[in-house]
Amino acid sequence: MACREHPSKCSTVAPGCGCSPVPWLRFLQPRLANHNPRGYPANSRGVTTPPSIRFSGSRFLTLFILALVAAGLLAGCGKSELHRQAEAMPLQQDISVHDLAARLGLRVTKCNHSLAKLSNNSSTVTVFAQPGGCVYVNGEEIATDAEIYPRGGTMMLPAGLESEIRRALRRAKATPPAIPVKPKPAKPKSTPIAVASIGVVVIDPGHGGKDSGAISAAGHYEKAVVLDVANALAKLLRQRGVTVRMTRSSDVFIPLDDRAGLANRVGPDLFVSIHADAARNRQAKGFTVYVPKREARASRSHRAGECVVRQLASFAPSRGVRQHNKRLRVLEKTRCPAMLVELGFMSNPAEASLLNRRDYRDKLAAALAEAIVSWLVD
Numbered sequence: 001m002a003c004r005e006h007p008s009k010c011s012t013v014a015p016g017c018g019c020s021p022v023p024w025l026r027f028l029q030p031r032l033a034n035h036n037p038r039g040y041p042a043n044s045r046g047v048t049t050p051p052s053i054r055f056s057g058s059r060f061l062t063l064f065i066l067a068l069v070a071a072g073l074l075a076g077c078g079k080s081e082l083h084r085q086a087e088a089m090p091l092q093q094d095i096s097v098h099d100l101a102a103r104l105g106l107r108v109t110k111c112n113h114s115l116a117k118l119s120n121n122s123s124t125v126t127v128f129a130q131p132g133g134c135v136y137v138n139g140e141e142i143a144t145d146a147e148i149y150p151r152g153g154t155m156m157l158p159a160g161l162e163s164e165i166r167r168a169l170r171r172a173k174a175t176p177p178a179i180p181v182k183p184k185p186a187k188p189k190s191t192p193i194a195v196a197s198i199g200v201v202v203i204d205p206g207h208g209g210k211d212s213g214a215i216s217a218a219g220h221y222e223k224a225v226v227l228d229v230a231n232a233l234a235k236l237l238r239q240r241g242v243t244v245r246m247t248r249s250s251d252v253f254i255p256l257d258d259r260a261g262l263a264n265r266v267g268p269d270l271f272v273s274i275h276a277d278a279a280r281n282r283q284a285k286g287f288t289v290y291v292p293k294r295e296a297r298a299s300r301s302h303r304a305g306e307c308v309v310r311q312l313a314s315f316a317p318s319r320g321v322r323q324h325n326k327r328l329r330v331l332e333k334t335r336c337p338a339m340l341v342e343l344g345f346m347s348n349p350a351e352a353s354l355l356n357r358r359d360y361r362d363k364l365a366a367a368l369a370e371a372i373v374s375w376l377v378d
């Protein structure tokens with residue numbers, strides 16, 4: 001398109017006319033060409049710069065400051081975005097159980113929001129999430145109240161625990177292999193001592209705190225009897241390579257639903273609630289094993305109950321394995337194989353006297369441990 005002022009030169013750019021070879025800028029041409037109302041001086045080639053494209057010193061300074069502010073805002077946005085990303089990422093000192101397993105040469109055989117199991121042929125590391133996060137290596141507790149939490153299908157734990165877990169694994173390796181004990185003809189039968197964790201069991205000593213349970217004529221409390229047996233049982237099971245969680249290990253009150261809730265969070269192989277019976281008939285005697293009724297877990301629970309009966313029946317009167325009715329809430333609410341063992345009758349003076357003896361309670365704990373281990377390895 002020809003320039004009216006410089007028809008012969010508009011194909012390039014005529015000095016001073018502002019003509020542009022770029023078509024979309026040509027609309028400026030009529031106003032810019034020859035527009036010099038304030039008399040801006042021409043340069044050596046006779047070119048005057050229109051006011052629209054000249055910047056005064058103050059305007060340039062203003063634009064420069066605006067550019068700096070914009071750059072600052074962009075930088076700030078970038079920084080906060082990075083900051084948000086950093087916050088969204090796991091803390092550097094935490095490690096996933098999957099990464100930990102890879103470093104230790106273990107496989108993750110179980111991982112849910114509350115429990116992870118890492119194992120190989122000779123060792124097992126069990127990780128429990130908060131609350132009360134803890135880590136067991138071959139049944140040995142190496143960390144308690146650790147910051148362990150689920151994240152995106154895995155479980156995170158402090159990276160600092162890796163070295164402790166390695167040490168515990170080395171200790172297990174250094175331990176000479178256990179010599180299997182020859183089965184004795186007399187009951188209770190012995191089971192080979194296990195080195196690696198052979199299972200997870202939640203032990204629930206009944207009652208506690210303000211709830212004394214049954215009280216014998218001599219004034220002995222069920223809550224104290226069952227706690228003593230449960231603590232002894234936990235110790236024996238840990239020695240045999242079983243990972244144990246207790247609903248209580250001291251004289252505290254725990255609501256029934258919380259006991260079942262703990263079991264459901266842990267997801268153990270077996271839940272064992274320990275009680276002592278009471279009846280109006282002071283002659284009633286013997287131990288009883290209650291198991292869940294008409295559920296998928298009922299048959300496994302029943303087999304565990306039969307193991308208990310086999311062990312305890314060698315020295316105590318047995319009332320057998322029975323399906324529970326609705327009154328046994330911990331059996332009703334738990335989802336894993338479960339049983340409730342009534343060790344004997346607090347209302348029977350002779351049995352209450354036995355239950356009050358430490359050697360008898362230790363005998364009960366040993367028989368229960370034997371039964372549980374035999375069921376776990378079966």
Ligand SMILES: [Zn+2]
Nearest residue numbers: 206213275276
């Ligand atoms: Zn009870």
